[in-house]
Amino acid sequence: MNGLRKGSKDLIKEMNRFIVINLIRKSGRISRSDVSKITKMSLSTITYIVDGLMSVDLVREVGVATSTGGRRPVLLEFNADYGYTVGVKIEEKRVLFALTNLNADILNLVEKKFNRFDNIQDVVAMIAGEIKELLQNADKPMEQLMGIGIAASGLINRQEGTIVRSSMLGWENVPLCQLLSEQLNNIPVFIDKNVNAYTMAELWYGEGKDLSNFLCISVGAGLGMSLVVNKKIYYGESGGAGEFGHTVMKIGGYPCHCGQKGCLEMYASEFYLLNRGSEIKESYPETIIEDFSFEEVSKGAENGDALAIELMKSFGENLGYGILNAINALNPHTILLIGEGMKYKHLFLDTAVDIARKNFFSAAKIQTEIRPTELGDDSWLKGAALLAITHLFQAPIYEESKSILN
Template sequence: MKHVIALDVGGTGMKAALVGADGALLHQARRATGRERGPDAVVADILDFAAELRAHGTEHHGEPARAAGVAVPGIIDEAEGVAVYAANLGWRDVPLRALLAERLGGIPVALGHDVRAGGLAEGRIGAGRGADRFLFVPLGTGIAGAIGIDGRVEAGAHGFAGEIGHIVVRPQGAPCPCGQRGCLERFASASAVSEAWAAACGDPDADAADCAKAVDSGDARARAVWQEAIDALADGLVTALTLLDPRTLIIGGGLAEAGETLFSPLREAVRRRVTFQKLPSLVPAALGDTAGCLGAGLLAWDLLETAGSPAPSTPSEVTT
């Protein structure tokens, strides 16, 4: 059965799949990234993981993978296939596409950004399906974005289009590792909410999910923390929609798991801020933490499209 390898490499874990030509997830696997062992070890593990997936496909599906797609965080040179920089993985200028192609017997390999790959999947087969223009914003450890236009995701001239997390929403606010002060992700990411709620409630182990539960129970301290994050996020989103004019605004990541505790006040906060702008549909992401892996598979199938194997349009049930 024709299939491709899909790999989504995160700061703590790697998700992988074999994806069939009809979109079926033929096999799934996960493992720790192991970044504490250093960047060279992470690269070695990625290559080993991909080789294991290739072997699994050959054994269980009758032939090796036709192509591979890998999504990684940080700054990516997609044209050259180089992972330029990733702070949470500790690497610089890793020729990941060439390394994977060599390890996988010379098959085509696509290298993409993790959030843009997730946005590609949400746009084609998830919450943005059918939208000609969308913005995908996952709220996780940080905040990034994927700008979707007519079924593709914009990388930008230098590989960092969509970095909404570094829009300054609070001038002279908290310092950000990027070098600026007051960036959106310092106020509205899951990690920022966790930090603020831990300080407010006095429990160093409290996190954003705990804050959301406290909001639902009526805790005034939690509501103050939550509203600060909502207001900052709405300011950043309105800046983005003013520039990009998306038809659909897709919110994902860990913070979106709060459901309407997040979405109801966020929709209202965005609505209050727009003036001449057309209010987009603001919806939760549909694919959860599989979006990056599914997007990596779509990147791989896109490489083969000109050879007569079109990218799948909808995912099927998982088999192992």
């Protein structure tokens, strides 16, 4: 972490500029007088700051507001096309890329298959090449690429930009941000856990805008969790808070890729369908289930396959007890369920919610809201882009910190 800057007039001026541009950015459209009222800065100070932002094309005037009398105020808008970012999501078998503007609006999407066992330098070269091609195809110059955000699984050191350990990917101590930045003219690269990236999207564009304390629980190929306390993601001592999937569900249970046995992820993610399905398949000679993917088992359950129905029922029960434990331990206001597994929520969610609602707090008539997210699958990538965007607009309080105004 860079050291804190010393207080000075220049720092105060810079801080005021960031307060103003972030207010305009988050407001959509707003007048100078409203910016003055909200920030409690004088109108002359606001005019001076806005003129400076307009001179570099970060802010522009976009018409006038309605008025009950007198001169109608001119509205200001942040220029989201001032620059661009790329959001990257690294999965087990593919990498997803999204080119976005500075509002995290997705302009283009691409997908690239990859082998996680490849040499890491080859993987980085592939990612860098796809980013260059993404910009080229969108006719955007590299000079306008202002940052890259990466969402990945595992234990992440955000400050150092390192994947400390990802058992899903089989990577350890990979300085991914540095390696990628070196291949892209030292463009800033930021990284976080995939579920935290999605939670960023919830905080900015989803139900998280109106919530202070909530959980995002990701259900799919794995099982992840992000904890928001007072509108900020809680990271814990070493950045690993939220390893919900690696709480132990059953002593001596199924081996987990993390090295433990009986992890919740082995009982409430796609892993469970294979683990349990393989165990009991012989008892269901008429089943048509073969690979035990979420998609295949779900379609089987919808078509009346007895093995698939049993698997989805027990899957829902396991997930329900996991959510119950999360409620008992963390007492959140709301739990938002996300992830590719939620495409099949009609097969397991009611069972899970019924179990989770009978928690410690329910006896005191304190209920936790449990509901699927209203955001779409592209929010993984919007959240990844926000990792870069939020750094661009952070207050310049640290030495050598890079932002959009310096």
